[in-house]
Amino acid sequence: MPEKPKVLPPTLREKKRYLAYQVISPKDIPLTDLYNAIWFSILNLLGEAGAAKANIWLGKDMWNDQKKIGIIKCSHVEVENVRAALTLINRIGDIPVIIHVLGISGTIRGARRKFFGEVLLSSFG
């Protein structure tokens, strides 16, 4: 008996989008503080039920420290609400901040290539 459930076929998986955002602020913000602020804003605006529907995921590998650009995964139907929640973050601690959404991608690979500027091995064939 396998320990994990089998991966669902693509048609049955939940649809998701990857929002790339840039953090504009006068000082550097620790990543944990940023992620806490994003979660706080989403929970404040959408509530726990809304956050559950939005299916947010913030990972350590979804942040580019040099460019101050991050990626947030969310459900494809809740993109606008998540965008609105990101808009309403204006301060993290004492530091004023603007979370500027750069664009949306359907795959994490596309988002990383487009917004982080990563060159993938598969690009060389």
Place this chain on the structure above:
Amino acid sequence: MKFYDLHIHSKFSVGDSTPNEIVEIAEKLGLSCIAITDNFESLEKLNEIKKAISEIKSNVEVIQGVYITAQTPQEMKQKIDKVRNLVPLVIVAGGDYQINRAACEDSRVDILAHPELNRHDNGLDETCLNAAAENNVAIEINLRQILTSYRKIRANILHYMSINAELTQKFNVPLIVCSGAHSKWEMRDGRELISIANLLGLDIPRAFESATSIPEKIIETNKKKLSGKIITNGVEIV
């Protein structure tokens, strides 16, 4: 697509940032056109702001506007008389019902800002909305009001704003979404302003109009009026 933000305060009145700092952030956010709308104090101050704006060199179009605060409708009308022929944008600070109604009934007003400010209702009734539709006065959704409030107060503000959004659609009144920023850190990209409008119940095409075509139309019409191409409503030199 051109994104507009027609309500930003600078250091010349209640704001914290200089026009140059504001334009720098607007460039980063990808806005095409912004309006620096400081509170009207005197004509000398208005010229001082005009000079500061004319010295800005940027790809972002910067327009000078005036934000009129008044205690009574008479005071509001007097202030509009002074500035209407000098600037392409006149915003009236709403909140008080008498002012909201007087602004809706005055065709020289371009935007009625935050009609629900400090109120326990949406600030507009059928009479106001009919007048606003007739005089083409746009009703504003002010992001700063949402940004600077929390929990219960924010919930109430969102509720009143969504009522206004729905009513403006029913009465065919133009709706506009602006940041109302008092500092460069309160400014937001046009697309994010649209997401706020969408949050208040506007469908995506109408939310787009509120930050793109409606502000564009206001600015274009007023520029023509100032240059003398539009003589009166409906009469234009082609």
